[in-house]
Amino acid sequence: MTSTSEHREDEHDPFGEFDRSQGAGAVRDPYPRFAELRRRSPVHQGTLSSVTGFVLDIPSMGLYGIKPEHPPYVAFSHAAVERVYREAATFSSKTPESMGMELVMGHTILNMDDPEHRAYRGLVQQAFSRNALARWQYELVRPVIDRHIDAFVRRGSADLVGELAFSFPLEIIAALLGLPEADLDTFHRLAVELLLIVTDIERGLAASQKLGEYLGVIVAERRRQASDDIISVLAHAELDGQRLSDDEIVAFLRLLLPAGAETTYRSSSNLLFGLLSDRAQWEAIVADRNLIPQAIEEGLRWEPPLTMTSRTCAQDTVLEGVPIPAGSEVAPCIGAANHDDTRWEDPDRFDIMRPQRPHLAFAFGPHMCLGLHLARLETASLLHALLDRIPDMRLDPEAEDVHITGLVFRAPARLPVVFST
Numbered sequence: 001m002t003s004t005s006e007h008r009e010d011e012h013d014p015f016g017e018f019d020r021s022q023g024a025g026a027v028r029d030p031y032p033r034f035a036e037l038r039r040r041s042p043v044h045q046g047t048l049s050s051v052t053g054f055v056l057d058i059p060s061m062g063l064y065g066i067k068p069e070h071p072p073y074v075a076f077s078h079a080a081v082e083r084v085y086r087e088a089a090t091f092s093s094k095t096p097e098s099m100g101m102e103l104v105m106g107h108t109i110l111n112m113d114d115p116e117h118r119a120y121r122g123l124v125q126q127a128f129s130r131n132a133l134a135r136w137q138y139e140l141v142r143p144v145i146d147r148h149i150d151a152f153v154r155r156g157s158a159d160l161v162g163e164l165a166f167s168f169p170l171e172i173i174a175a176l177l178g179l180p181e182a183d184l185d186t187f188h189r190l191a192v193e194l195l196l197i198v199t200d201i202e203r204g205l206a207a208s209q210k211l212g213e214y215l216g217v218i219v220a221e222r223r224r225q226a227s228d229d230i231i232s233v234l235a236h237a238e239l240d241g242q243r244l245s246d247d248e249i250v251a252f253l254r255l256l257l258p259a260g261a262e263t264t265y266r267s268s269s270n271l272l273f274g275l276l277s278d279r280a281q282w283e284a285i286v287a288d289r290n291l292i293p294q295a296i297e298e299g300l301r302w303e304p305p306l307t308m309t310s311r312t313c314a315q316d317t318v319l320e321g322v323p324i325p326a327g328s329e330v331a332p333c334i335g336a337a338n339h340d341d342t343r344w345e346d347p348d349r350f351d352i353m354r355p356q357r358p359h360l361a362f363a364f365g366p367h368m369c370l371g372l373h374l375a376r377l378e379t380a381s382l383l384h385a386l387l388d389r390i391p392d393m394r395l396d397p398e399a400e401d402v403h404i405t406g407l408v409f410r411a412p413a414r415l416p417v418v419f420s421t
């Protein structure tokens, strides 16, 4: 996805670079390989890249000067992945401070175990409850989406990824945080550059510092004078006499920009691709909007935007028959778990009518996605807006080879559609 970087003086394209590091353009459909591996064993020794054979442009932990003492493992079956997420005392979220995302985001909720995680989550989740978000749906979410549609609705054609899905989730988070609109492009770029720590440490660290300085000033302002936004809620949240420090809030905000934007843009693009690739399913939701919630869940099951996360084994254990020593990294493969054929019939098929069973796109257990209500609300608003305004849209028949791509983060690079005006 390169659209916003084309007219910049700095030719560096963090969006394209990040996509490539995640296998975009190189990995088209990892699901048959996941299925084959899962049939052989629910858990394999190696990294996602080494066991699947898909070569990724992501350096190993050696990049950070850390040589793992034990070999890593990947969990492929639904039962194994669910257990890794559920048993947080055995499968720890802590990573060394000198490593990976902690290096650029600071100490975030993603890297905490209990009791620290429970206390921290209790404080920040006040801002993300379904009730807290409901009021934003009409005031904020729908207007952001409508603004994008206004820009192309009279043209009769559009790229739904580049012109809509790519930027609306970030704009919504920025508005929820009360960040100035003029800074949006810079934010989006810095949020993705943070993630580039996996390929370009210097750039990742520079982005982290710039974001930290900027956000620190806003947090201090909101401490002095609360406003109607999430940063104010965080600055004044209190639980059992505990409050968040400035560093804790800034680390959370650094996480929120990529966590909320990269995922939701991809999941809504994947869902639109699924619906538009099978006209009957698009027509079904045109005829009956009550199908929207199950269409969203099926999209998340079928093509989760993030196919893998990571844990570290805190004690020796046996996972689905495979012994794993303490200290080993264990990667729950959400993509493989969501396509487990012992749980879903014909799992590689996108079918909004299939019997609904909980999927793992938002993970599970104590770290289950904090933004899931927001993600669902944003995606439902997106579908309602498109169904209200351009229900006859279809994939451009002239566009060649539109498809979802990537190994860890997945999305279509573009989604060209045509419609009547």
Ligand code: HEM
Pocket (backbone or CB within 6 Å): 109, 110, 111, 121, 173, 255, 256, 259, 260, 261, 263, 264, 267, 304, 305, 306, 309, 310, 361, 362, 363, 366, 367, 368, 369, 370, 371, 372, 374, 375
């Ligand atoms: C479809 C969209 C989304 C997907 C698929 C998704 C997926 C995930 C997953 C898999 C995790 C667990 C990570 C782990 O345990 O290692 C997670 C955690 C998290 N997500 Fe999301 N996410 C989405 C949208 C959002 C949004 C919109 C926000 C906020 C604006 C958000 C904020 C968070 C936060 C703060 C955590 C950390 C929770 C914790 O560690 O307790 N996510 N998400």
